[in-house]
Amino acid sequence: VVTVSPGAGLREFAFDHVFGRDSQQREVYEHCGLGVAVDFVNGTSGAIIVYGQTGSGKTHTMFGPPGVVEGSEEGGLAGRVSSEVIEVVEQRRGAGIQVTLDASYVEVFGNEISDLLSDEAVGAHRGANQRMGHRYALNGSLSKPVESTEELHTLLQEGNERKRRACTAMNDRSSRAHAILILRLRQQAHDQEEPVESFLFLADLGGSEKLTKSKANENVRGPGAINVGDEEVARVTWAEYYHARQRVTETNNINKGLLVLKRCITALRDRRDSKTQTQRVPFADSKLTQLLEPALGGPSRTVVVVCCSEAEEHAEETVQSLRFGEMCRSVEHQATVTDSSSAVRSVLRQLNAEIAEVEDTIKAKERWETRVTKRQHVVNELNGGTTKLNTEEEMELGGFGAVDFIPDDGTSTRVVVEHEVVGEVLVGAEAERERLEELLDRRRKLLGQQ
Secondary structure, three states, rough: EEEOOOOOOOEEEOOOOOOOOOHHHHHHHHHHHHHHHHHHHHOEEEEEEEEEEEEHHHHHHHHOOOOOOOOOOOOOHHHHHHHHHHHHHHHHOOOOOEEEEEEEEEEOOOEEEEEEOOOOOOOOOHHHHHHHHHHHHHHOOEEEOOOOOHHHHHHHHHHHHHHEEEOOOOOOOEEOOOOEEEEEEEEEEHHHOOEEEEEEEEEEEEOEEEHHHHHHHOOOOOEEEEEEOOOOOEEEHHHHHHHHHHHHHHHHHHHHHHHHHHHHHHHHHHHHHHHOOOOOOOHHHHHHHHHHHHHOOOOOOEEEEEOOOOOOHHHHHHHHHHHHHHHHOOOOOOOOOOOOOOOHHHHHHHHHHHHHHHHHHHHHHHHEEEEEEEEEEEEEEEOEEEEEEEEEEOOOOOOOEEEEEOOOOOOOOOEEEEEEEEEEEEOHHHHHHHHHHHHHHHHHHHHOOO
């Protein structure tokens, strides 16, 4: 890809495949989706991530146009990959292999996760959602079993109806959050001691956008009132203010998740260049990257599809998107050779069983508790100095009443102010939490991940 843009000039970008404006959905699937689907059904986790500015065609690429019919030539990557996976699942079941396929469809909005396949809230309350929402999505708590392409297509339609969408100056049907379809596959032959589990993440990321172009902040007004004389002529309530800021909040949440994703890709690239595992990858800095961590940080196959606009007015955003894709292309994971002896498998199986047991204990014992903390702050009243008004001194611009600022002489009054801070904390399973971290750390070391 060759671009010309202000500030960057002529620039060339190299990718594995480039699709023009006349490319068909099937071409994108054959080059970007089929290989990931094959690896997924053979036990390797993976992801397909569509990235780009708002209005560049990400949702069309992943899910197809609105109201697309199953099996249509306009079908996106999600439907085609899922059909391929379900076809293989049916074949393997016919061969006597135990196979289960589950799907969960979630939306990431800031630090909150919404289940697009249900109207129920994720977690007991907002605090639980923000802290544990990604775990609910990854451990199967939000998943539904899938037996056929028809079932999955119905689930996708239900989920799409619950998505956050809004009209902006750049897109009539702008996605206002990150949407991720997660497929979870478990397979076990009769001669296997434990099942093989793999995950596939199909991520339709919210589009990066500038407020100056999307006009998401167009109707924002500060709270307050305007009085002319004794008559109030205009007022903006706090409720109206926060409602008007909704589009701005959505933009901030989308851009924050994309920023952390870029930082993670940068850290993974730097880790590869340094050839050490000490480089910290900030997956925990956003819910989006916490969800995608298994696909980005482990032995998996991930494809990034960059959607761009050829319009001259979007040249800067297009170049930024291409730079992100180029950076992703430079990230490689070296597959870890795992000892498959029965002794190693036995140790891992026992460790996984102990981890599951501790997690069940935590789930049974842990609870949210409201705590009130009293804090004290010393406030300086600044009454030992401040100002002095000289009523007889003439000022440079005319008039009398010059003001001198007098430094604090140390005699001003200090007042101790006490206030209460109310917060919610998880209690009841502190020892089990500590034990769980020890077990997870031990498993990472056994698998060579640390």
